[in-house]
Amino acid sequence: MFNKILIPVDGSQGAFEALKYAIEMHKANQAELIVLSVYREHAMWTSSVSWVNQERTASTEDAMKEFAKEVAEKSKQYALDEGVAKDKVRSFYIGGGPAREIVKSSEKHGVDLIILGSRGLSDSSKHLLGSVSHKVTSLAQCPVLVV
Ligand SMILES: Nc1ncnc2c1ncn2[C@@H]1O[C@H](COP(=O)(O)OP(=O)(O)OP(=O)(O)O)[C@@H](O)[C@H]1O
Ligand SMILES: [Mg+2]
Secondary structure, three states, rough: OOOOEEEEEEOOOOHHHHHHHEEEEEEEEOEEEEEEEEOOOHHHHOOOOOOOHHHHHHHHHHHHHHHHHHHHHHHHHHHOOOOOOOOEEEEEEOOOHHHHHHHHHHHHHHOOEEEEEEOOOOOOOOOOOOOOHHHHHOOOOEEEEEE
């Protein structure tokens, strides 16, 4: 059985389905739930050319950080509302590349399962799997459940 589960959330319906799945698994054996939301940092997408408004990119990062914080906190609150005990659910939001940060966090927290959505916010029909779910299933050192 899995005792520590990481649920990466991006505010999408796919991630919400993954969260609901994780809560159901928690009910079976009181597994600890760790919710993680990753936002893209300024340095990862800002332009190096001076005619692009740097101030605006900085405020965009603030907005993305705020969004990630809200997604993480609301997901944790949803778990609490569904009956998960306070000491069994934690939430984090961090800046970086989503897939890499998800895999890094899974190792740092020693989780034994990652549950994520097959698609996220982009939901373009070009690929069956989103790039984050594709990368995480390829790079993770623990089992990954794609919902
Ligand atoms: N920034 C993120 N932080 C945390 N989890 C994420 C993040 N982005 C995606 N995920 C997780 O990965 C799952 C799949 O999302 P993914 O981003 O791969 O698909 P997509 O948005 O449809 O496609 P893409 O982003 O490749 O265009 C989501 O349901 C969520 O569980
Ligand atoms: Mg995405």
